Structures are given as structure tokens and as C-alpha cells.
Amino acid sequence: MFPGNQHRARIAWFSPLPLDGKHVDSPSAWMTGALLPELRGRFDIELFHDSFAELPGYPTHHYLRAYRRHREQPFDFFVYHLEDHRRTNFARAHLALIPGAVLLHDFFFHDEGPEPLLNSPYDAVLQHYFDQSLSWPARGTVHDRRGRVALREGGFAAVPIFCAERNREEFQRLVRRTLGAGHSHLLHYPAREAQDSWTGREVQRTLLFAGSPRIEDRAHVLLRAISESGELIRLRWLIDQSERQACEVLLKEFEVPEVELINGRSYGSWEELVRSGGVALHLHASVYGDPGPYLSISLMAGLPAVVTNFGAAEFLSERTVYKLQGGETEAGELRELLRHFSRNPRAHDASSVRAAANELYSRKAISSQFAAILAAEQPHLAQVAGNWRALEHAAEQALGREVLELLGAAGDDQLALAQRKFFAPALRELGLPEDRL
């Protein structure tokens, strides 16, 4: 519902589903699970994803049924969640079929996407969208896909929404041709208000870490800092079972004694972990990825959160996080920071962090922001939808020409005319434009 408008807006929501309860480790599924209960009061939401499963309480469909549902009962908004992970490949494909708002959880991808998208004529399609006098690209053309930046996805995002400022900046820098109106939005990851009894009066000598043993998550830096700190520090490390062996190798290398390896990395598990308090370490330093919901959860709990000042973390405010500069001095800086927390139990003001986080990350705040984005972009989306229908009609016309040629029915000679007459009823029934027949 929008003010002054009795129509309850309908959203087609494309996302992996939070079917695993607390074991969600997909930022899309996390955001879906967090926002839908808040949004369902304002919108009619139908879910689309790439299996036959259903999320209780919501009409759920296979994503290839979306256009049919749209025809039966039109949606006002299409919302796509996009991650650097194959679980959102279906959204990555469909956002180019019916444009809408795209939540780009990532802007850099480890792989170039589902196979057919390797030869996506996206740039030609966008050019055609803006200038319908252009010809369609010839079939069989090899289309250039420049690296692993989401140029295609950014281009088709009629409303681009980012969860990390860095990605937003890169989009503005790199994407030249887009269905968007020339601006983008930032939406933080929502998290629950902390309900624990940890008051932050004392920063414990406990470190909480959910990184992998891979180099970009800086576990080796953390372990070195702990072993050099000379402090009695306990590390609680949330891992995936498949990483256990690699983690144990690292622990042995750095001789860190007080460590608890906890299986089952997920946002829900992290939520439980932060309840007991500690220093949260979000040291991920890479072009790919960002701390994601883990950081929101830590800050909502009022924990001191340490990040490495690289990539997405460069854009975080130093009022809310402790930043390491990274590089040669990284381990040393972290070591000193850990000593500081250990020796100054009241160094961290948990309540002010929590208050600031509540403004930024509460589910109510994020869902209100999201609804406001949709309301503000509604006119632009409606215009894009209209233009897109014109593009679709042009595509049908082009397809009609191709099919008639295949059937020998495209020319003006007697045989072609006879063929066209013969096949016209079937082609009409299949939905080819009348003027082609």
C-alpha cells in the first residue's frame, strides 16, 4: 500500500529461500527471512526460486512461472537478489527477462555466470531498448563479456540496490548503459535487536570469528596476533565442517591454545554465538565479498567489531567499527588492539554502538527503507515496464520473421505465400504477431 492509494502493491520476489531455519548462510535468504515478515503487512508478496520447494506462509513458485503469474495477476515490482554464488543463478538469468529492482549483494563474481549468459547479448539488448531502430544482433554472434564485473546485471537493474557502499561506487564508476534512472540505493543487512543480557560492561577476553581458513579471511593474521599478544585470549571459531582439518593445521602452526572450533557456520549460529559476548572479528579482505550480515549481527549486539580496511570495509564508519590498516602491519595492529581490549575492559561503549546499529540495521528500519525505495522508484519502474513491453513486441516480430524463414514462408513468391497461409493458424495460436502472418 502507498499513501493515498488503496491498491496493495504486489511484489514478485526472487531469492534463495530461508528453508534451513537458522542454518542460512546466504545473504539473500537471510534478507528474505528478515524482511518478508515486516513487508507482508504492506505488500502482497509471491516468491520465486529454482526448485519446487515452498516457504510456508507465502505463495511460492518455480521462477519460470513468473511471467505467467504476472499475466494472471500483474506484479507492481519484480525484486531480484543476486549473489556471487550459483544459488542465485536463476535470479541472475531472470532479471534480464522482466526488469525490476536488483539487490546486488555482490558486484564482482568468481565465475561468469550460468552457461547461456556467457554469450548474453546484453549490451546489444540495452542498446536496442534505448534505440529500437537498431537491428537485432545476428544469431551466432559471440558477445564480449568483459571480466567478472556485473556489467550485465548492473545494466539490467532498473533499480540497483547495494548492500555495500564499495559495490555501489564501482557500479557508478563502471556501468555506462543501464535501465536505471541514474541513481542507486544502499540497504544494509538487517539483524535482530539483541535480546541477551550481555550489557557490554566488560569486554571479555573472548574473540568471535566466522571466517574460513582461506587467505582472504585473514585467519592466519588473527592467529598470529593472538599468539604474539601474550594475553590469555580465548577464540571461538565458527567454521564449516569441511574446513576443520585446514583450521586445525593453522592452529597447530600458530600454537594457539584456547580455541573452540564450532561446526555449522551460518548467520543464525553467529547470532547465538554473539549472545555470550566478545570481540567480533570481520577481517575479510578481498575484492570479492564483504562481511555481510555477520557484521550487522555483531553491531546490533553491541559488540566491538574489528574489520580490515580493504574492499567493502573501507566504507564503514570508524564510529562503529575498529579498522586495521592491513598489509605488513596488520598482525601487529591486531595484536595491539587485542591487548587494548584485554587490559581495558570498559574500553568499548556497547550501548552507543547498539543504539547506532539499531538505526542502521533494525529490521523495521531496513524494511521501511526498502518500501520507501519502491515507492520512490515506482514511476520509473512503470516507465521501464512500458518500454520493455515494446521491446518484447519487437522481439516477437523478429522471432516471427525467423520462424517464417525456417518454414519457407517468409518471401512473397507463390510458394512462400502458400506456406504462410498453411501455417498461419498454428503460428497465430502460438502467439506470433498477427502482422507477420
Added chain:
Amino acid sequence: MATILILGVKVPFTHGGQEVLVGSLRRELAARGHEVDVIELPLKVQPKESLLAQAAIWRSLDLSELGGRKIDLVIATKFPTYYARHRFKSVWLVHQARSIYELYGTRFSDISDDPRDEAMRRMLVEGDRRCIGECGYISTISANVTARLKQFNELQAETLYPPLPLGSRYASAPAEDYVLSVGRICSIKRVDMMLKALPIIHPFVKLKIVGQPDEPAHMQYLKNEIDKHHLWERVEFLGRVSDEALLTLYSKALAVYYAPHDEDYGYVTLEAMASSKPVITATDSGGVLEFVTHEQNGLIVQPTSDAVGHAVNRLVENKDWAAELGMRGRRDIEKSGLMESGWDRIVERLLSPLTAVQVAPEQSLGQ
């Protein structure tokens, strides 16, 4: 008795489950006194737009009367045969145009996000819904295909599992040291996954492959893999074989590898089980999983060469257990009724539009 046309498609120079099914159905209808013939048109999938053209071709056929014979009933099997018009039409659906449905977005589909491709995809989805929906009786060959039809086209169908093509002739013999692969040689059947597993499998185990390649390029790719891993002594391509030879190959195999991506049904699964051989398949093999239960009558593994290789080694190193899995598979197939019977019910259902009996979907065979 009725005059019936079975509608099929043919990819020239290939032979697979579709041909077996059509041949079996024709035989069974004729055995029950019906006048039956098969109409097959060649299936072209390139260029992509051919899919729509072929749907139009079938839709334009008038099959009500041919050569002075009134056709009482047509039975459609595969895309795009169900586009044909007839007053009395049944469908026993093998599969639709998979590239626009469950294979869309995978490496097995060439349908891109080009708006022309999307326009075609939508037209065909709508066309399928209408043309299958107008059938007097709708059935599919497996629960997997039934689920797809429901999810993608909102059509209810009954599952009628095709009985085994060679009936009760399957037999078992002491296992020799080879894994058998049967089926068309193409990327979706993932014969390469088994081939690439060989380097980690005990070196005395061979791989025998029955079937012909859909495309020469894929065969070349497999041969390159054989060269790369020096597997010339361990891999045997047998091409098409006679029924007798196939029965013998099944009977003596250590195990049967059948791990295609999201298979519709998979005769091979049942043939392996009927021959008392364990099946090695994958977690995403679709219809195969309607029959194989992990560590009960086969092994279901992640779709990787490593996982397949380790599965084979488990069977090699525990041959008694492998035999036990195979025997359980045989018992499962005997219980399912798919070895001996099943055709009476299938024929009765497929002919139901003629009797104007409203047949509600029931518990499917073999479950």
C-alpha cells in the same frame, strides 16, 4: 478395436529410450488387437527457433483421417508431438523441450536471455499448456516428469512407468571386473564423469560403454580424455548391441553406471536392477532416484568424478555387498510389477479418451 497413431520424434542416427518406448507401445497395442502405426518426424533443435517452427508443423497436421482410414486416437509422446490436433488425443509424456524448462540456465541449454529466445520460450510454455491440456488423457513416464508438468504448466498427470523393454529376460551371472554404461553418448548423460573417474579406480576395472554418440564432437572429447589419462586399455566403446548381447553385458557387470543430469525416467536403471546389479548414480539424476536408494540397491553420490570413483571402489572392494545391493534391486523391481505386467493398465489408460471414462490420477506404478 481402434485405429491408433503413435506420435514420435526421431533424431536421425540416434537410438534411445524414446525409440524403445514407442516400439514397445506399438507392439502391445497390436497384441491387443488394435490397428496401430507410428508417425515420426525428424527433430531439429538447431537453430533454436526451429523449436517453434516444429511446434507449428505438428499443429498444422490433420490426423483425423489418413489414406482413407479414420484415425480413432492419437497418442503423443514427446515435444512437439502433442501439438498435433485430434479429437481424441492422449499423451504419455516422455519429456517436453527441456532446454526451456528445467535445463534453462544450465550448460545443457542454449536458450539465452536474448528477448527473441525469451519470446519463443514463453510461446512454447503457453503452447505446451494448451496443447497438452487439450488431451483427453494426460500421463507421463515418471514422477519426475509429472512434477515438472505440474510446476511448469499447472497440469495434473498420472504417472505410468514404462515396463521393462525385455520383460523377464534379464538375468544375473557372476560379476566380472567392469562397470557398464548404457545409453546415448551425449553431454547430459555424463559418461565423461565415469570415464574421468577411472584413474582413481582400481586399475583392473574396465568401463564398457553401450550406445552411440549424438554428436561426433562429443565422441572426440571423450577420446581426448581417454588419451589424456592413458585409458585405452580400460575403456571399450561397443556402439549399439543386440538385445542378447545387452542382456549378457548387464548380467556380468560389477555395477551399472547411470548418472545423467535430471533424467526423465531411465530404462537403464530398471534394466540394471532386473539384472541384479547395483546402480551408481548421482544426487541430481532425477527419475533414476525414484528407484535407487542409497546403500540399499545402489549408490547415490555427488555428481563428481571423484565421488563416482570412490563409489566404484567401494563395490570393487566389497563384492559380496555389491551382490547384495544388486539382489535387493532385483527384488524391488519384481515387486514393482514392471518386469512382467503393467501394459494392460497403460493401454487402458491411454485409450480412455475413447471410452469417455474420467480417469483420475492414481498411485503410480512401481511406488
